[in-house]
Amino acid sequence: MMRSVVARSASGALRALSRLRVTESPSVFAGAPTAWSANTIRALHTAPPRMSSATTAEASKDSSNPALSFPCLDAQDAKSALLSARSLQSGPEPSYTTGQHEQFRCMDPLLLDWGGVLPEFEIAYETWGRLNADKSNAILLHTGLSASSHAHSTQSNPKPGWWEKFIGPGLPLDTDNYFVICTNVLGGCYGSTGPSSVDPSDGKRYATRFPILTMDDMVRAQFRLLDTLGINKLAASVGSSMGGMQSLAAGVLFPERVGKIASISGCARSHPYSIAMRHTQRQVLMMDPKWARGFYYDSIPPHSGMKLAREIATVTYRSGPEWEQRFGRRRADPSKQPALCPDFLIETYLDHAGEKFCLEYDPNSLLYVSKAMDLFDLGHAHQIETRGRRADYEARIARGGIAPSISDPACSLTLPEKPYEEQPEATASVRPLDQPAAVSERPTGAPRDLVKGLAPLKNHPVLVMGVASDILFPAWQQREIADTLHAGGNSRVEHIELGEDISLFGHDTFLLDLKNIGGALGRFLR
Numbered sequence: 178m179m180r181s182v183v184a185r186s187a188s189g190a191l192r193a194l195s196r197l198r199v200t201e202s203p204s205v206f207a208g209a210p211t212a213w214s215a216n217t218i219r220a221l222h223t224a225p226p227r228m229s230s231a232t233t234a235e236a237s238k239d240s241s242n243p244a245l246s247f248p249c250l251d252a253q254d255a256k257s258a259l260l261s262a263r264s265l266q267s268g269p270e271p272s273y274t275t276g277q278h279e280q281f282r283c284m285d286p287l288l289l290d291w292g293g294v295l296p297e298f299e300i301a302y303e304t305w306g307r308l309n310a311d312k313s314n315a316i317l318l319h320t321g322l323s324a325s326s327h328a329h330s331t332q333s334n335p336k337p338g339w340w341e342k343f344i345g346p347g348l349p350l351d352t353d354n355y356f357v358i359c360t361n362v363l364g365g366c367y368g369s370t371g372p373s374s375v376d377p378s379d380g381k382r383y384a385t386r387f388p389i390l391t392m393d394d395m396v397r398a399q400f401r402l403l404d405t406l407g408i409n410k411l412a413a414s415v416g417s418s419m420g421g422m423q424s425l426a427a428g429v430l431f432p433e434r435v436g437k438i439a440s441i442s443g444c445a446r447s448h449p450y451s452i453a454m455r456h457t458q459r460q461v462l463m464m465d466p467k468w469a470r471g472f473y474y475d476s477i478p479p480h481s482g483m484k485l486a487r488e489i490a491t492v493t494y495r496s497g498p499e500w501e502q503r504f505g506r507r508r509a510d511p512s513k514q515p516a517l518c519p520d521f522l523i524e525t526y527l528d529h530a531g532e533k534f535c536l537e538y539d540p541n542s543l544l545y546v547s548k549a550m551d552l553f554d555l556g557h558a559h560q561i562e563t564r565g566r567r568a569d570y571e572a573r574i575a576r577g578g579i580a581p582s583i584s585d586p587a588c589s590l591t592l593p594e595k596p597y598e599e600q601p602e603a604t605a606s607v608r609p610l611d612q613p614a615a616v617s618e619r620p621t622g623a624p625r626d627l628v629k630g631l632a633p634l635k636n637h638p639v640l641v642m643g644v645a646s647d648i649l650f651p652a653w654q655q656r657e658i659a660d661t662l663h664a665g666g667n668s669r670v671e672h673i674e675l676g677e678d679i680s681l682f683g684h685d686t687f688l689l690d691l692k693n694i695g696g697a698l699g700r701f702l703r
Contacts, residue, residue, distance in 0.1 A: 249518035249528065253481045257467075260477045273366040273373070273539055275325040276334035278303050280368060281402045290563050292570050293388020297377055300402050301326045301361040301368025303334075305344055306352030308406070315408045316350060316702070317399060318359040319416030319423035322546050323538045325367035328359040342691045349691075349699035355412060362423075363398040364390045364545045372541035373474065384541060385471030390549045392419075392426045393563070400431060410434050413702055417441040417687035417694075418650065419546075422553050425634070425658070429555055432633040439640040439698055441687045442647055444654040445627055445661060446554040451649055454493050455547040458486035462540055471541050483540050484531035491530045496646035496683035557629035623657070623664035631661050638669040640701040642687075642694060645676045649684040673697050 281300045288294055303326045308315060318328055318340070329344040330337055344350040350357050361369040364387070372387040403411070414435045416424035421443020428435045444451075465482025467473055504522040508515075519528040639662055643655030652674050659672035675693055680686045687694050 245517060247518055252532075253484075256480055257477055260480070273537070275327040275367055276336055277331070278326050278334070278361075278368055281405060283398070283401050283405075285401075287394070287398060287401070288567065288570060288574070289388050289394045290391040290567060291389040292566070293390075294574075295363075295370060295388070298363060298370040298398060299368065299374075300363065300370075300398055301365075302358055302402060303327060303329075303331060304356060304358050305329055305331070305350075306354075306356045308356040308408070312406075312408050313410065314354060314412050315356045315358060315403070315406075316413045316415055317403070317411050317427065318344075318350065318357055319399075319414070319420030319427075320359065320362060321418040321420055322550065323365075323534075323543065324361075324420075325365070326359045326361045327367075328357075339688065343695050343698075349695040349702070350415070351699065351702070355702070358402075358406075360399055360402065362395045362546065364395065364542060364549065366539035366542040369398075371539065372471065372545055373539045382472075382474045384474060387541070387545060389552075390545055391563075392423055392549055392553045393430060395549065396423055396427050396430055399427070400434070403434075411436055413437040413439060415439040415441075415698070415702075416443065418443060418684065419550055421650075422447075422550065425555060425631075426553075428634050428637055428639075429560075429631065432637070435637065437638045437640070437702065438634065439642075439701060440655075440658060441640075441642040441694060441698070442644060442650050442655070442684055443658075444553075444650055445631065445658045446556055446559075447551050448654065450651075451493075452551045454489065454649065455551055458489050459544050459547060461485040461489065462543065468540060471544075473540070478536065479540050480535040483535040483538070483543070486531075486543065487534040488527040488531040491527055493649040494683060494685045496648065496677075496681050498646060498677060499681040499683065502681070555630045556624070556626040557632075558626050560630055623661040627657070627661045628665045631658075632665050634662060635665055635667050636669070637667070638671075638701070639667065640671050640673070640698065642673045642697060643675070644680055644683065644686045645674060646681050647684045647686070671697075671701060 278301045281302060282297070283300070284297050286294050286296050287298055306314075320326070320328070320339075324339050327334060327336065328338040328340040330341060338344070340350075342348070344352065344357055346353045361367040363369055364371045366373050372383050372385065374383055374387075375381065376383045376386065403409075411427075411434060414424045414427040414437070416422070416439070418441075421440035422445075424438055424440045425443065425445060428438045462468060462479060462482035462485070463470075465479035467477050468479040468482055469476065473479060500523055504526065507522045508520055509522055509525050519525045639658075641655050641659045641662075643650070643652040645652050655674065656672065659670050662670045675686065675690070679693060680690055682689050
């Protein structure tokens, strides 16, 4: 059938070409067609619009070319149909879990930085090693955006963890010496309270009624857990990526309760590029009709939006040089015609990464936790503003009121009436390429606001690590942390940057490089 369709299309195209009026130009190869008649162009470009996959073959009968197939879209439709057919009792929404973990439940309300209140909350956590008699050997390990508390295998959960090779006897996080604690962050979906959790006030899922979070909110929840465990001071706060942000935040919020601090591939404040990338991920997820403004639970989850969001994220996790080596310009099957669906090896890699992840993490958690990353800023001005806002909320609550709701008119978000226009100051520093920069134009020193913001860490030993091939948290952001701490008088800062001659794995280096990342961390903690 397909051969006959192609044959008819090809013969039709040949007949159309035979009727072309061709003008010849002596400046090109003799007889080469350089202009087509307007009628012919209209004939070739006025085919009926593309239809669904069920009718494209029939529509191709009268077209000059056969319709393309879209197996990638067919796969998404098939997945939606499969999810729809799941048991109505369990619902299509998957059960997000990585296995057995400990559960901390706090019945005391938690006031959040932007005015939300959790009347109670739970934190999933796992531990390795033993807590010593005076409880002074605990290390709090902070996770990346979508990681669970399962950083290493346990007897009750033997599945390898996301930092399996870094935790254990004699390893960087040495369980012969340390008691390692890892939590699933507040707002997550692997056992900690988040958008997929039940609101105790009405027994329904929070969904997008869940309040906006910050990194500081997550850290405060973690320290509630430490209080319950009787741990007054951590031997170290350690984290990579988003965890690197939290590790610094823990020291700034509770300087007297943290010993050493390790921040790997993190930052002291989110910058426009990473905010832009996370915004794009949230947008493609929220534009999936199945997201339903967050109320998709017990329905078909927005798996297509999640898949695309993960593909965008994956682009930022690794590096171009690595992909040049792994994939180059190779196609999955060079013998076939190019396709609009995944065709190059790099495309099939991204497609697989997105497909694998799209039902492993709650979409609403992705939205909330990534937004918390965007809001992260350890600058002094931001901290003062946050303290003032929290004091106002606390005063309202003490008077028997509640913090302002995002549904209040005064708090309602509205889009600007006019689109963004380039501001004069944004281009004031742009100079011709052949004009050398004046000495005064070059940025000098650490940002003063950040120096004041990180002042609580003046006396802490701090390890800051970065990777030159990282495009999500570029190495200059880790240099900013180290320079800022030095400028604030901290003489106990160790800054290590892995060049591209050492690692081409980009941001994901912290997950893969046991020798360089793990080695430096182990030496720092000894």
